[in-house]
Amino acid sequence: MAIHKRACADIHVRRAQRAKPIDLRNVSNPVLTKNALYEAGPLPPTTCDELPIxxxxxxxxRAYIDEVIRCLENTWGPYLKKAGLPYEPVKVRYVKRLPKNYCGSDEEGSRDSEVWYCDWDRTATTCRS
Known part of the structure; x- marks a missing residue:
């Protein structure tokens, strides 16, 4: 899954490829290590079934996107809580057409397979035909 940073994230789901784990035990830069996420330890590995589509x-x-969100929530929710950081489950909204200027975007339309996450309302919005 690739996330493109904008006023809100444009998430394109692609077939998953397993990345090699990065050993962060040897990172010594305090800019990177003095934060709640680093102190909480590594994000636990998660296995989620990829649904056919x-x-x-x-x-x-819709089932695919719901499963991706569920998997992310089950992984990140407990981890953020463990780190003592605020956590609130994401809301998911399905629309036929992305509203004009949604989440600060200048794009409008009904592109299938895109999910837009807007941080100020904590909502993932996806277009479906």
Whole structure:
């Protein structure tokens, strides 16, 4: 999954590839290590099933996105709580057309397979046909 930073994140789900774990035990830069996430330890590994999805199947697309969100919530929620950081589950909204200027974006439309996360209302919005 790639996340492109803007006023809100544009998330494109791609077939997962396993990344090699990074050993952060030898990082000594305090700019990187003096924070609650680093002090909470490594993010625990998570295994989530990738649901099948066929092009132009809005029911499968919705189930797929719901499963990705559930997996992220089950991983990050407990970790953020362990770090003593605020945590609130994301809301998911399905729309037929992305509202004009949604989340500060100058883009408008109904692109399938895009999920826009807006941090000020903690909502992931996705277009579906």
């Amino acid at each position: 066929e092009p132009h199947d809005s029911g499968q697309a």
